[in-house]
């Protein structure tokens with residue numbers, strides 16, 4: 058916010074960025090809360106980064122998703138310069154890991170999905186993607202080899218958990234055009250490319266961020282939000298309070314007077330997905346296809362070699378893999394050593410060069426409550442920015458924005474809340 062308004066942000070963590078945070082450890086290595094990528098359909102995020110002069114921090118790949126299977130066998134889902142649904146149909150038709158029957162089984166569903174309207178897709182909020190795929194005749198091998206790692210990477214769920222609507226929305230968003238399939242990676246980590254420019258801009262406009270400062274509860278007076286009570290006991294007054302905490306934490310900040318608010322009660326029913334991000338540094342370069350990689354049948358879904366992205370790793374002769382494990386529900390993976398061992402075993406299975414390579418460093422970052430699970434029925438539980446309480450606005454990826462929970466949804470809700478706050482304060 059700018060002009061005559063003072064924005065004061067309270068952040069409970071010692072660093073800004075939330076789930077998109079990244080930081081340097083004691084050795085200077087970049088650690089990310091999770092591997093983050095963006096797509097051209099993240100229009101609000103990209104326009105914000107453009108305004109902040111941070112757009113050049115994104116490295117855009119070509120219009121292809123790359124699947125890596127056992128023994129380094131790579132298949133591309135490459136989207137030709139054709140209008141949809143032809144681009145998707147051709148991409149699947151040329152995927153090397155699929156049989157002719159698998160490829161043909163995709164045709165009807167792919168055409169129907171990519172030409173669909175938002176209203177049509179909403180009808181599939183009550184069933185899972187696996188159920189939709191079965192009804193449309195998609196083969197099991199097609200779902201397992203192509204969609205399963207994609208679903209895991211985009212929603213952190215499995216095909217028999219995610220709502221068909223959520224996945225079809227993703228297919229349409231990233232399949233809108235051939236260029237829309239391009240994956241953008243952040244050259245210096247999300248902190249450097251996304252979070253630091255945002256924080257610098259806020260401070261330059263007179264705003265302040267107090268990190269390591271948790272809010273205890275919202276203060277309500279006469280039915281209106283009038284400020285927040287901090288965990289250190291202080292109380293801060295505000296004309297407008299924007300609560301931008303994850304869905305699983307919203308309820309506990311609300312005073313008794315708001316516990317029966319229908320929106321607050323609905324949000325409490327959203328379930329957050331547990332995920333982990335595993336960093337593995339090897340003593341040599343492992344090769345593999347460029348950009349974001351997807352691997353079916355592995356403990357991780359999506360992964361990348363940070364040696365391609367981070368200037369400090371150029372010339373180091375080392376691969377630093379960042380791998381996302383989701384959903385992380387298996388009890389045997391709750392131990393970091395066990396999780397790392399499974400990840401390394403799978404990396405060695407799919408990348409032959411990793412078999413003789415020595416592991417120099419591993420870091421596990423767990424996010425027990427990542428984004429809310431986009432399971433059937435979850436969409437109706439997402440709140441609006443305004444929930445009918447004067448002086449109170451909500452923001453965050455769980456807010457209903459027409460987008461699945463991700464950075465684009467967080468930015469859209471934040472912009473809406475900021476605009477409403479400015480209007481309210483006038």
Ligand SMILES: Cc1cc2nc3c(=O)[nH]c(=O)nc-3n(C[C@H](O)[C@H](O)[C@H](O)COP(=O)(O)OP(=O)(O)OC[C@H]3O[C@@H](n4cnc5c(N)ncnc54)[C@H](O)[C@@H]3O)c2cc1C
Pocket residue numbers: 067068069070073074075076077090091092093094095270271272273301302303306310332333334381424427428452453454455462463464465467
């Ligand atoms: C492993 C992983 C990979 C991901 N990859 C992608 C990706 O590739 N692309 C993409 O678009 N999205 C991705 N996401 C999702 C993306 O990170 C989130 O959608 C986005 O960061 C959500 O932002 P948010 O502001 O809504 O919530 P958060 O990032 O969770 O921010 C909420 C903030 O509120 C703070 N807070 C909580 N309680 C309090 C309190 N009481 N007082 C003060 N502060 C409090 C928290 O510390 C946190 O900083 C990924 C997420 C994870 C976990």
